[in-house]
Every structure is written in C-alpha cells, then in structure tokens.
C-alpha cells in the first residue's frame with residue numbers, strides 16, 4: 001500500500017524545528033553577551049585571547065546541538081513523508097514514527113508530536129556527512145577576527161588619537177563606548193549565530209545530495225524574514241541537481257532548509273504568501289522587490 005505523506009504533522013515539525021534552531025542561535029547570543037559583560041571595556045584588548053577561546057567554544061557546542069537537531073528532523077520528516085527510516089547517526093534498530101517523534105521532541109525540548117511504535121522499513125544508508133569540525137573552527141576564528149579583534153584594535157587606535165584632541169565631551173564619549181560594545185555584541189552574535197545554524201543547514205543540504213530518496217528542499221523562514229529570504233522562500237521547492245545552489249543564509253537569519261522526499265509535499269502558508277507577493281510584484285530588480293516587500 002502506498003504511503004500517504006502526513007502533511008499536517010510535517011508542517012508542525014517544520015515550525016518546531018525552525019523555532020528550535022532560532023532558540024539555539026539565541027542561546028549562543030546570550031552566552032556571548034554574558035562573556036562580553038564580564039570584561040571591562042578598557043581590558044578588552046588584553047582579553048582577546050580569552051575571548052576568542054570562549055567564542056569558539058560557544059560556537060562549537062551550539063553548532064553540535066544544531067547538527068543533532070537537524071538529523072532528528074531530517075529522519076522524522078523523511079519517515080512522515082515516505083514511511084521509511086534512514087540510517088546514520090542516532091539511528092536505532094526498530095525505529096518507528098513514535099521513536100522518531102520522541103528523538104525530535106528531545107532535541108527540541110518540546111513535545112510537538114507522537115506516533116505509533118510499529119517499526120518502519122529501513123534504508124540503511126547514512127547520507128549524513130562527517131562533521132567538518134576543522135572548517136567550522138576556521139570559520140569561527142575568521143569571524144572572531146573580523147567581528148571582534150579587528151574592531152577592538154580599531155577602537156584602541158581611535159582612543160589613542162582622541163586622547164590629545166579632547167574632541168568628545170563626556171556624554172559623547174559614553175555613547176561612543178556604548179555603541180562600540182553593542183557592535184561587538186551584535187556583530188559577534190549575528191555572524192557566530194550563522195555558523196551555529198549552518199551546522200544544521202549544511203547537514204541537511206549535504207544529506208539531500210547523498211540520499212536517493214530526497215528530491216530537493218525549500219526554505220522555511222522565521223516569522224518576518226528579510227526581503228531576500230522572503231524571495232527565496234517564495235520560489236518554493238528547489239529540486240536537487242548535481243550542483244544544488246548554496247542555501248544563502250546571512251547573519252541574524254533564522255531560515256532553515258527543509259528536505260523534500262515526495263512530490264506530494266506541502267509548503268507552509270508563509271511560503272505561499274511570499275510567492276503570491278512575488279507574482280503581484282510582477283518582476284523587477286532586487287532593489288525594487290525590497291521596496292515592494294518592505295511597504296507591503
């Protein structure tokens with residue numbers, strides 16, 4: 001008997017997954033803000049080595065959680081859509097919709113669904129890539145340099161230049177320092193949060209390529225995405241090819257890749273809304289779309 005995709009359950013899982021990935025990025029941002037709050041402004045330059053260590057550790061741990069979550073999500077969506085279980089990390093013999101929902105609920109920390117305990121047929125293949133820890137560590141290092149170390153050094157130079165000139169009064173100086181600290185917080189958490197969520201996005205994107213059961217993916221957006229992400233989401237399914245385009249996330253972006261295994265998939269309401277907006281817009285440059293999207 002042909003399996004009927006459990007569309008309503010899949011859409012619930014998608015919404016829970018997007019929120020859980022967003023929460024991982026928020027946890028990371030909170031941790032980074034706390035680290036920064038523990039350092040006096042005048043000690044930042046001297047604390048860069050310690051800050052770098054903290055930053056990298058926070059990214060490593062949150063990205064690992066993002067990957068674990070994405071594997072549980074992928075396996076659950078695949079089973080709900082095809083009635084079959086895929087192997088790889090976290091696979092347990094006798095897996096059922098019940099056990100897959102339980103794994104997903106554990107990974108998200110929320111009870112979103114339940115299912116029967118009947119074991120499902122298994123595709124023993126492992127499509128999930130080995131963790132690219134080295135590449136991720138290099139990205140974290142580079143991001144720290146751009147978002148934190150370079151800013152701190154520039155700030156130190158400006159401090160030295162301003163010392164003699166007395167160009168700022170006390171209130172201006174306080175505002176300037178506050179803005180600087182804010183830039184370390186926002187820049188560090190935005191770019192770092194992208195690496196964190198790319199843990200899960202890359203996992204799904206790579207698994208698709210190596211899973212003959214997968215036919216493509218679509219973009220699930222956060223509540224009110226930016227114009228770029230709305231456009232990407234409005235395109236609907238991206239069917240996989242030899243060179244499926246990169247996902248194209250950006251700092252402070254909480255969009256996620258949702259794998260598709262059946263032509264009978266259903267998009268979340270938001271995607272259909274963006275598609276309609278795009279049609280009404282009628283075409284034009286990206287800048288025109290931005291204006292159109294922002295005022296709608």
Ligand SMILES: [Zn+2]
Nearest residue numbers: 229253254255
């Ligand atoms: Zn986005």
